[in-house]
Amino acid sequence: SQDTVYQATCTAPVNIAVVKYWGKRDTSLILPTNSSLSVTLSQDHLRSLTTARCITSSTSTSTSPRDRLWLNGDEEDINEGGRTARCLAEMRSLRQKIEADNSSLPKLSSHPLHIASENNFPTAAGLASSASGLSALIATLARLYDLEAHGVSQSDLSRIARQGSGSACRSMFGGYVAWEQGERADGADSVAVEVAPASHWPDLHALILVVSDKKKGTPSTAGMQRTVATSALLQHRIKHVVPERMDRISRAIRERDFDQFALETMADSNQFHAVCLDTVPPIFYLNDVSRAVIQLVTELNRASGRAVAAYTYDAGPNAVLYVQEKDVKLVLDVVLQYFPQSAASFPDPFATGVAPTGSK
Ligand code: PMV
Numbered sequence: 001s002q003d004t005v006y007q008a009t010c011t012a013p014v015n016i017a018v019v020k021y022w023g024k025r026d027t028s029l030i031l032p033t034n035s036s037l038s039v040t041l042s043q044d045h046l047r048s049l050t051t052a053r054c055i056t057s058s059t060s061t062s063t064s065p066r067d068r069l070w071l072n073g074d075e076e077d078i079n080e081g082g083r084t085a086r087c088l089a090e091m092r093s094l095r096q097k098i099e100a101d102n103s104s105l106p107k108l109s110s111h112p113l114h115i116a117s118e119n120n121f122p123t124a125a126g127l128a129s130s131a132s133g134l135s136a137l138i139a140t141l142a143r144l145y146d147l148e149a150h151g152v153s154q155s156d157l158s159r160i161a162r163q164g165s166g167s168a169c170r171s172m173f174g175g176y177v178a179w180e181q182g183e184r185a186d187g188a189d190s191v192a193v194e195v196a197p198a199s200h201w202p203d204l205h206a207l208i209l210v211v212s213d214k215k216k217g218t219p220s221t222a223g224m225q226r227t228v229a230t231s232a233l234l235q236h237r238i239k240h241v242v243p244e245r246m247d248r249i250s251r252a253i254r255e256r257d258f259d260q261f262a263l264e265t266m267a268d269s270n271q272f273h274a275v276c277l278d279t280v281p282p283i284f285y286l287n288d289v290s291r292a293v294i295q296l297v298t299e300l301n302r303a304s305g306r307a308v309a310a311y312t313y314d315a316g317p318n319a320v321l322y323v324q325e326k327d328v329k330l331v332l333d334v335v336l337q338y339f340p341q342s343a344a345s346f347p348d349p350f351a352t353g354v355a356p357t358g359s360k
Helices: 083-101 129-144 154-164 166-172 220-230 232-254 258-277 288-304 325-338 341-345
Strands: 004-013 015-019 024-026 036-040 047-056 068-071 074-076 113-119 176-179 192-196 204-209 309-313 319-324 350-354
Touching: 004 129, 004 166, 015 166, 015 232, 015 258, 015 309, 024 220, 036 166, 036 232, 047 129, 083 129, 083 154, 113 129, 129 154, 129 166, 154 166, 154 192, 166 176, 166 192, 176 232, 192 232, 204 325, 220 258, 232 258, 258 309, 258 319, 288 309, 288 319, 288 325, 319 325
Parallel strands: 068 113
Antiparallel strands: 004 047, 015 036, 036 176, 047 113, 068 074, 176 192, 204 319, 204 350, 309 319
């Protein structure tokens, strides 16, 4: 037969927020209750790798394509009306418009997609796997459908990635990235923007301390919903804390002021977990080991008379420590001294990535 296979592969890195996104004002479009800011990590250690394939056959142009998706080797359902389905529909409709204007292009939009994605790190353990996964999906489909050559911008793609997983919109860019909450009801102005490129502050490293690689207890979607519905502290955070913190941390990044960057990063992680505790019923993401790491970093910074490391935790117990290059060895030595068992239980206990870098 006359089958032609079209295929594209992309990777996308994880991003770790220093000002956390927690709360949606629109759950369907995924519009946040506050702006957030993150660092996109190097792809060498934490990344999603996605391949999308589309087979056009001369004998059948399927009218109701059934897309299929494999995550880390296992097939997953693509729920109708779900987020993945929505992203696929948005990408397909962009391709459809381009095909309508260019009759010579193959009609990829009318054929099913087969997508395989894998992470080289624990999935859904609070290590931002949804950010890299959805971002890799959008980047791969954009390549398969040749969207960028036809005028679709990185910002347009970030807007679609956002609808797959909020934090994914930030992984569409490398370096230091803000997700501006926006004001519009249609979400057109709720997009990720670059605060500074990776090259601006290249000697910042992210040390990932894997405290547990188990799936997290409360998924972020359910957790956010509960927090928005019940936490008074969240309302205080949205109105009186995050706007000023976004300004201060952006300035710290522009001025490469690690002390200020560390202060704001740790304060924001603490407030995010306080907001979780303020939720009814409360959400606990940190465990005893997470709290011991917080104490260790606090003591190390106090004894050093300056910020040596900045901790931050997402929706799970694993610590991410931002550290300047000159201090990486010191911090690793101290952590291994206090948690010697970590060297034995994980072959590669600390995935150290030079943060940040480009997104593709
Ligand atoms: O995009 P989601 O639904 O995986 O939510 C991510 C939420 C946090 O990781 C806790 C914070 C953030 O800004 O990444």
